Amino acid sequence: MEEVERAFREAHGAAVASLVRLFGDITLAEDAVQDAFVAAMHHWPRSGIPPNPAGWIVITARHRAIDLKRRADRGRELYGKLAAARSEPAEHPWEAVPEGDPDLMRDDQLRLIFTCCHPALRVEHQVALTLRLIGGLSPQEVARAFLVSEATMAKRLVRAKFKISAAGIPFRVPAAAELPARLRVVLTVLYLIYNAGADNRKGRGDLRREAIRLARLLVAVMPDEPEALGLLALMLLCESRTPARGTDAIVLLRDQDRSQWDRGLITEGHNLVLRCLRRGRMGPFQLQAAIHAVHGDAPTYHATDWAAIVRFYDRLLVAMPTPMVALNRAIAVAETQGPAAALDLVDAVAAELDGYHLLHATRGALLSQLGRSADAAVAYSRATQLAPTEPEVQLLTERLAEVIAPGQTSGGKEQSGPADCD
Structure with a gap:
């Protein structure tokens, strides 16, 4: 049953899209594909999933769509037109090519x-x-x-x-x-x-x-669009770290077990980034992918080429001048120029991101590194109030406890740097 549902989900988009082209009606296409799914649940467990599930779904759904449209219009005239159209392979390739x-x-x-x-x-x-x-x-x-x-x-x-x-x-x-x-x-x-x-x-x-x-x-259909390549690379590089992020509690980038990272996804992502770099037209998604590629190259957090990351953020800030990009750039600057320089950059966007918990978490971390424990506690307290999920609240509560009671860290770990949530 799970295999049938997975195969249907993978075929769903192709089937709906084909029926929208044939009938010009999204709702009709949806209804017909859902009816085809019911038929698939009945037939596929006994006969096996067909080699081309999308082709099977489209053919089944198309006949169902004709029935639905005939009933809705209560007219044989439209049904006759649709039935006649089915015999024109030039306009309806699914009829001419049953496998799709x-x-x-x-x-x-x-x-x-x-x-x-x-x-x-x-x-x-x-x-x-x-x-x-x-x-x-x-x-x-x-x-x-x-x-x-x-x-x-x-x-x-x-x-x-x-x-x-x-x-x-x-x-x-x-x-x-x-x-x-x-x-x-x-x-x-x-x-x-x-x-x-x-x-x-x-x-x-x-x-x-x-x-x-x-x-x-x-x-696949737009291989010459560099930003499409960049988006795919960005997703793959982010996905490569999923096994190390944890499920019950947040595991920050600096604390992740990098042996759990998916090297296959990293390699694929790197290759896409290289293709983007060779094109020389780096847009926002390509630049973000390049930043993640630098992280993927580093064997440890402290071995990361932070200078390269700052340079990519410099270009990203020009292409996408948003306070969020400026905040992320500041986190990288903290690793190259220290917490004081980074704090100035964070404070410059604090008003625009006042409702964002990671802005205050980053301020708390930088203030803590500068020895300003009381100010750090205020920042962490604000971050805790704004945090949207329980694991984030738990992590920030631990950070707050650390600055209130200096030297007493959670689990024996040293004080963390800026909010490097991955």
Whole structure:
């Protein structure tokens, strides 16, 4: 049963995308694919999973879509047109190629990704639609991923699909002139999906894997887009450290057992970064991937080439001048120029990030290193109040106890540096 569900999820995006192309109706495509899943649950356990699950699903779902559309319209005229269209292999390659055309399948999914990530939609709707239609997650799973109720997520999905229909958003890859701006939205949505699954303690590995799969799909159909390569590299390098992050408590980057890092993912990520560097057009995702590649190169935390990381952050801050990038750069500066220089940089963005717990955690760590224990305690206390998860509260409470009672560290560890949560 699990194999059937996994195979169906992997085929879901291709099937929905193909049916949207054929019928121009997202809701109809969804319903038909769900009915095909019911059929798959009945047939596949007995006959085995077919060599091309997506092809099987699309053919089954297409016939179901014709039935649904015929019933909805209560007209034989439309059904006759659809039935006639089925005999035209030039327009409907699934009929001519029952096993499915992989190139067409990828193109359909790419069109649907860009449709889901149209700038006319709100970001939360873009993410929800992409997970639902391309990732094959159920509304319950999408709702759980973003910590909202199923009813709230259902409303988001309905609104997003209505917006696509009402605004006449086309099912296509944008023209060349539109592509740079539109691609950034798609890449950002995929990165948000990955980050939504990045907390290893919440059992969201499916989100991370789906984001990586979609990034691979994007690279497969757009191999000359350096930022797509950069995003895939960034995800792979982040994912390589997942086994060492822990599940019950936060394990900071400096404390991770690097023998647990996935060297295969690191090698693949490094190779992608090298391809990006050779192109000489380093955008934000490529620069972030390069930073993570430097971390992956280091045998220990203290052997990290922090000067190289600062240089990459210098370029990232130019490309993406946000207070979050400035904060992360300050953490790297602490390793090259010391806590005083880093504290000045952190204080420069403190007002903009006052509601962000890691801003205060970083200040607490830097102040502690400078011997300003009372100020560090205030910063750690504020960070603890803002921390969104219990493991983070636990870690910050330990740090607070350390500065209140100097010399008494948790587990015999020395004082940690800036908030290097991975």
